[in-house]
Amino acid sequence: MYATKYSSIFRLNHSVNHIRRSFFNQTYINGQWVSAQSGETFKVYNPANGDEIGSVPDCNIKDAEKAVQAAYNAFQNKWSIKTGKERSVIMRKYNDLILKNKDHLGKILTTEMGKPLKESIGEILYGASYIEWFAEEAKRIHGDVLPITSHNRRALVLRQPVGVCSFITPWNFPSSMILRKAGPALAAGCTIVVKPSEDTPYSCLVLCDLAKEAGFPDGTINVLTTTHSAEIGKFLCEHPLISKMSFTGSTEVGKKIMAQCASTVKKISLELGGNAPFLVFNSADVKQAVQGAMASKFRASGQTCVCANRFLVQEGIYDEFISELTKKTKEQIVGDGFNEKTHLGPIVNKEQYERVLDFISDAKDKGARIVTGGNEKKGKTSGFFVEPAVIADVKLSMRVAQEEIFGPVVAIIKFKTEDEAVKIANSVDVGLAAYMYSQDISQIWRVAERMQTGMVGVNEGIISSVEAPFGGIKQSGFGREGSKYGIEDYVNLKYICMGGLKDVDQSSQ
Ligand SMILES: NC(=O)c1ccc[n+]([C@@H]2O[C@H](COP(=O)([O-])OP(=O)(O)OC[C@H]3O[C@@H](n4cnc5c(N)ncnc54)[C@H](O)[C@@H]3O)[C@@H](O)[C@H]2O)c1
Numbered sequence: 287m288y289a290t291k292y293s294s295i296f297r298l299n300h301s302v303n304h305i306r307r308s309f310f311n312q313t314y315i316n317g318q319w320v321s322a323q324s325g326e327t328f329k330v331y332n333p334a335n336g337d338e339i340g341s342v343p344d345c346n347i348k349d350a351e352k353a354v355q356a357a358y359n360a361f362q363n364k365w366s367i368k369t370g371k372e373r374s375v376i377m378r379k380y381n382d383l384i385l386k387n388k389d390h391l392g393k394i395l396t397t398e399m400g401k402p403l404k405e406s407i408g409e410i411l412y413g414a415s416y417i418e419w420f421a422e423e424a425k426r427i428h429g430d431v432l433p434i435t436s437h438n439r440r441a442l443v444l445r446q447p448v449g450v451c452s453f454i455t456p457w458n459f460p461s462s463m464i465l466r467k468a469g470p471a472l473a474a475g476c477t478i479v480v481k482p483s484e485d486t487p488y489s490c491l492v493l494c495d496l497a498k499e500a501g502f503p504d505g506t507i508n509v510l511t512t513t514h515s516a517e518i519g520k521f522l523c524e525h526p527l528i529s530k531m532s533f534t535g536s537t538e539v540g541k542k543i544m545a546q547c548a549s550t551v552k553k554i555s556l557e558l559g560g561n562a563p564f565l566v567f568n569s570a571d572v573k574q575a576v577q578g579a580m581a582s583k584f585r586a587s588g589q590t591c592v593c594a595n596r597f598l599v600q601e602g603i604y605d606e607f608i609s610e611l612t613k614k615t616k617e618q619i620v621g622d623g624f625n626e627k628t629h630l631g632p633i634v635n636k637e638q639y640e641r642v643l644d645f646i647s648d649a650k651d652k653g654a655r656i657v658t659g660g661n662e663k664k665g666k667t668s669g670f671f672v673e674p675a676v677i678a679d680v681k682l683s684m685r686v687a688q689e690e691i692f693g694p695v696v697a698i699i700k701f702k703t704e705d706e707a708v709k710i711a712n713s714v715d716v717g718l719a720a721y722m723y724s725q726d727i728s729q730i731w732r733v734a735e736r737m738q739t740g741m742v743g744v745n746e747g748i749i750s751s752v753e754a755p756f757g758g759i760k761q762s763g764f765g766r767e768g769s770k771y772g773i774e775d776y777v778n779l780k781y782i783c784m785g786g787l788k789d790v791d792q793s794s795q
C-alpha cells in the first residue's frame with residue numbers, strides 16, 4: 287500500500303490536525319523534493335471549513351528555469367529515447383499505483399478542493415483512465431509510408447514527441463486535468479513542467495510521489511507550485527526550451543497564454559470555459575431530462591466547464607420540468623465533502639463564492655423567479671456553501687444567461703420553437719458542450735448538427751470519457767484530450783523524402 291512521501295501526511299481521516307506541516311514545504315523538480323530557492327511558501331486552505339491545510343513552496347522564475355532545464359535534459363537523454371513499449375510499462379505501473387491509492391488520493395482532493403469524497407475518488411479513476419489508455423497508445427504511435435508519384439523516391443512520415451510540455455491547470459479537477467494531459471504527453475515521449483492551481487497543489491504533488499515510485503526518470507515530471515501565476519505563466523509560454531503549452535482554465539487567461547506563446551510560435555492546446563446550453567424539447571422524457579440536468583448541473587457543485595449553464599425549456603413542458611427539477615434540487619444535501627450524505631460540497635474559494643451569489647442577486651434584481659435556494663448555506667462549518675438554486679423566467683440580458691456561472695444555479699429560459707432554441711444556444715462566443723433532450727430522432731440530428739460546440743450530449747447529462755475527444759470550439763479553445771485523436775496534440779509529423787532509389791529496370795545497372 288501507499289508508503290511514500292505523502293502517506294504520513296494524509297491519514298485516512300479528514301481532520302487537518304493530522305497533517306505534519308513541515309512536510310509540506312516542498313515541491314518536485316528533477317526527481318527531488320525541494321523548497322523554493324527563495325525559501326518562500328504559501329498556505330493552502332480547506333474550502334469546507336477555512337482551515338489551513340499546510341504550505342507549499344512559492345516558486346519563482348529561478349525555480350521555473352531549474353524545472354525547465356531538468357525537463358529538457360530528461361527529454362533529450364532519458365524519456366524520449368525509450369521505446370514506446372518501455373514507456374508503456376512505466377505508465378501502466380503508474381496507473382496501477384494510482385488505482386491502488388485511489389481512496390487516499392480522493393481524500394487529499396476533497397481536503398483541498400471540497401467535492402464529495404465519492405466524486406473525488408471518481409475523479410481519480412477518471413484521471414487514471416487517461417494514463418491507462420495512453421500507456422496502450424504509446425506502443426501504437428505509428429508513422430506512414432505514402433504513395434508518391436515518383437519511381438525513385440519514397441515518402442515516409444514519422445510521429446515524433448514535440449518536446450518539453452508545460453501544463454497550467456485549474457482547481458476544479460486538480461488531479462484529472464493533469465493526468466488527461468500527462469497521458470498523451472508521456473506516451474509520445476514528452477517531458478512535463480506543471481503549474482497547478484494555487485488552490486489545489488497537493489493533488490498534483492501526490493501524483494509526483496507515485497510517478498517516482500512507478501519509475502519515471504528524474505526530470506520527466508516537474509511541478510511549480512506558485513502564487514506568481516502570471517509571471518511564471520509568461521515565463522513558461524516564452525521559454526524557448528518548452529515546445530508545447532497545454533492550458534486548462536478560463537477563456538480570459540487562455541487568451542493571454544495564446545498571445546504569450548506567439549513569441550516562440552509554440553504548439554498550444556487550450557481547454558477553456560464553457561456556457562453549455564441544455565435544451566429540453568416538448569418531446570423529451572421529462573424524468574430523464576431532470577435526471578440528466580441534475581447530473582450535469584450539480585457535478586462538483588456546478589464547478590465544471592461542461593456543467594449545463596443555460597436551461598432552455600420548451601413551453602409545453604416548462605412547468606412540469608421546473609416542478610420535477612425543483613423537487614429533486616430540494617433533496618440535495620450541501621456540506622463537507624467528507625460527510626457521506628453530502629451531495630454538494632463547497633465552492634472552492636471566497637472569490638468564486640461571492641461571484642455565484644452575485645449571479646443570483648443580478649437575476650433576482652432583473653425580475654427572474656427564484657423557485658428555490660440561492661442562499662448562503664450556513665452550517666456547522668464556515669465554508670463557502672451555496673444552497674442549490676432553481677431560477678425560472680430568466681431573460682437573456684441576465685448574467686446567468688450570458689456568463690459561465692460555475693456554481694449550483696439552474697437558470698431556466700422558456701422557448702417556443704426549435705429555431706429559437708438553437709439561436710439562443712449558439713448566441714454565446716464559447717462552444718464547449720451542449721445537451722439536448724428529445725425523443726424525436728429527426729430533431730435530434732437537426733439540433734445536434736447545428737450546435738456550435740465541440741461536444742453534444744443527447745439524452746445524456748454526463749458525456750466525459752477517455753474514449754471520446756474532449757474539447758471545444760469558438761472561444762472554448764482548441765485541441766482534443768483523450769481518445770484516439772488525443773495523441774496528435776503531442777506529436778510533430780516529420781516527412782522524410784527518401785530519394786535516389788533504383789527502379790526495377792535500373793537495379794541491374
Ligand atoms: N475546457 C476544459 O477542459 C476545462 C476544464 C476545467 C476548467 N475549465 C475552465 O477553467 C475555469 C476555472 O478554473 P480557474 O478559475 O482555475 O481558471 P483560471 O484561468 O483562473 O486559472 C487556471 C490556471 O491558470 C493559472 N493562471 C491564472 N492567471 C494566469 C496568468 N495570467 N498566466 C498564466 N496562468 C495563470 C491559475 O493559477 C490556474 O493554475 C473555468 O472557466 C472552466 O470552464 C475548462
Ligand SMILES: O=CCCC(=O)O
Pocket residue numbers: 458459589590591592750756
Ligand atoms: O471541468 C472540466 C472537466 C470536466 C470533465 O472532464 O468532465
